Amino acid sequence: MDHSKISTNKAPKPVGSYPHARRVGNLLFLSGVGPRTAGSDASDSGVPGLQLDKNGNFLAFDFEAQCRSVFDNVRVILEESGSSWDNLVDVTVFLTNMKRDFHTYNRLYADYFKDNQPCRTTVEINSLPTPIAIELKCIATID
Template identity: 80%
Template sequence: MNTMSNKINTDKAPKPMGLYPHARKVGNLLFLSGVGPRAAGSGSEEANIPGLKYDKNGNYEAFDFEAQCRSVFDNVKVILEESGSSWDKIVDVTTFLTDMKRDFKTYNRVYAEYFKDNQPCRTTVEVNALPSPISIELKCIASID
């Protein structure tokens, strides 16, 4: 983990796709940058996105949105823990989906599993695209001691 002042980065989560930290501590709050489902330590390569596989023509060969949801939640958990916080300290979640009609029902079901006990405030919006061929991204705020 690398902490410069109040910026936090970890090699246990996907690399940021730009010049920004995984998280930033301000007072007793931890603000996470948008987190996607890519594998820990990976860049934007499509091969590093769980549940997504393309054929040689660039068409979906396999698409598993639930796998992307679970991977996003796992990535958020790692960043929280590396930052000195935890899953149960999340107070706000903003979720970006690229296809609300196709994916919201699955997202809501998986979300209910992960947030059964801790029920933070939540906003879910549909976006036209995300910076890599992912279908979900989370931005979270958590408390930190």
């Protein structure tokens, strides 16, 4: 059985020692995907819609920009792995502020998943390892 590890320069670098995705048979498991831009790493922000002061306090925050960027990053990893957006079967969403961000997330999710509607779980967590407000964990099929 194929257990390929997949990494790409077209997505943000992982913040630890793990691949962007791993193929097991005809399933593709994505590691947690955040909104940082490709080429950025944990040492720089690289987060769309986010500006921090020298102490790490928010100067600007745009959750919608982060949400769109997460979806774009997931799509890139899927395609680089030989899968596609339409092959997503399960999405777990981690939000750092459910009250503030869920409505925006749910609206954008409905736009991005009009045709393919994978199973979905959304949970609120205290924080993520970088200054982001959303992360997705996905499972897709691969031909």
